[in-house]
Amino acid sequence: MTTTISNPPYNMKWKHPFFAMSQSRFSFGLPPENNANYAFIQTALDKNDKAVFLLPNGVLTTSDKEEGAIRQALVENNYLEAVIQLPDKMFESTSIPTSLLIFNKHKATANIVMVDARPLAKQVERQQRGQVGGSAHTKRVYKKQINILDNDAIDQIMSLLDSPEDKEGMSKVVSIDQVKNNDFVIQPTRYISIKQEKADSxxxxxxxxxxxxxxxxxxxxxxxxxxxxxxxxxxxxxxxxxxxxxxxxxxxxxxxxxxxxxxxxxxxxxxxxxxxxxxxxxxxxxxxxxxxxxxxxxxxxxxxxxxxxxxxxxxxxxxxxxxxxxxxxxx
Structure with a gap:
């Protein structure tokens, strides 16, 4: 079983190729030219059995007609295996929030594992050197606070993927019908129950x-x-x-x-x-x-x-x- 792992350019503009609708990779629909996110996903799944994509959270909830139809088809055809919502500020160059989308054309079940990894984040300070702007910047070292997932957090997430379960405030195993009832929005927080705090604190x-x-x-x-x-x-x-x-x-x-x-x-x-x-x-x-x-x-x-x-x-x-x-x- 072949797998694609990709962190493609986000929200990139592209041009529809000639005879695009006749290409097998666009059997679920043709993504809009102002955003290639779903073009990357469909191209990978046309060539491989599995795919893991790191993409901005917009792909989870986009209301664009073409993108919504593709997202619906991916869910209804049981290609989506898991969605992991990541903490924001994980990149040193941008704070854009992202998620991992895991696709599998040969799933063993018709369920989707929704995981909210944000509560597992830890903040660390990183040092980076300026890349542009002359010596005044390239010789200067900047300190920046970013969020990371340590080994323990990664182990918890992997455990949920290996043995899916409902965990308050962190994970939910949902059916295709549940996603359908939510207009095919695949944002984990739409499904995961909120962990209640102790009221006497x-x-x-x-x-x-x-x-x-x-x-x-x-x-x-x-x-x-x-x-x-x-x-x-x-x-x-x-x-x-x-x-x-x-x-x-x-x-x-x-x-x-x-x-x-x-x-x-x-x-x-x-x-x-x-x-x-x-x-x-x-x-x-x-x-x-x-x-x-x-x-x-x-x-x-x-x-x-x-x-x-x-x-x-x-x-x-x-x-x-x-x-x-x-x-x-x-x-």
Whole structure:
């Protein structure tokens, strides 16, 4: 059984080859020209029985019609064996969140193993030397904090792949029907149950508040003013509206908890996206009939990071609610 292991260029633009639909590798569909992620996957599976890909989390939830159809076909044909959601900030050059997707055309079961490896991450400091910018940079050593998975974490993940099981807060074995009921979204956190915290821990309450503050600050670090039609064309209009709704909800959360003992929350309430009918992005776009490649690349990465912050914020709020309910209304 042959295997491909690949970490291809992320979200790369490509050109459809001549007679693409007649090629066996595109039997599940032709990926869009603005993103080759699923082209890499299908090409590997056309030549090999197994494939392991390290790709950005956008492939797990993309709403692009062509990509969604391919993802659905891969699941329905029982090619997807496991998805491992990795911690962010694992690369020294970018903080983009990624996942490992494991494909197997000859699986023994019709299940998919979903693993969330983020709780296993450990932070380490790495030193790196500047690569460009003259001697002032190339002779300078930078220190950077990154996340890693140590040998123990890797052993835990491998154990779950070898002997799949449901583990609260970490893994879930799901059926094709379960994925179908979730619109073929293959993000592990959509299926894995949240591990409940002990409600009598004041330290947990403090940490949750700190998490919320940190996430809120990170989420508000980037503010966009964007033409509504452009946002729609880039596929981020729904996320823009969701983030603004989240900012409105933060006002209610701040008000609800402002007089609660032991809770120190001051979440961002400013809209981080302004949708306008004017031809405006955060940077000036001169060529309006065809958006520059950098805009497409930035929009994809920003959407992935913002959705991750929003998901983390929701999880932290659920943990906060559970603790508060038990603290004031529990036995």
């Amino acid at each position: 004041s330290n947990n309450l403090k940490l949750i508040c700190e998490d919320l503050q940190k996430i809120s600050q990170e989420e508000a670090a980037v503010k966009l003013t964007i033409n509504k039609k452009m946002a729609q064309d880039l596929g981020i209009l729904g996320l823009c509206e969701l983030l603004n709704m989240s900012a409105d909800a933060n006002k209610e959360i701040n008000e609800a908890y402002k007089n609660v003992p032991d809770v120190n929350i001051d979440l961002n309430t400013d809209h981080i996206v302004t949708l306008t009918n004017n031809k405006v992005f955060k940077i000036e776009v001169k060529k309006w009939d065809k958006l520059p490649d950098i805009i497409h690349a930035f929009a994809i990465m920003w959407a992935q990071m913002s959705k991750q912050y929003n998901d983390q914020e929701n999880v932290a709020l659920m943990r906060l609610k559970a603790i508060m309910l038990d603290k004031y209304f529990g036995n």
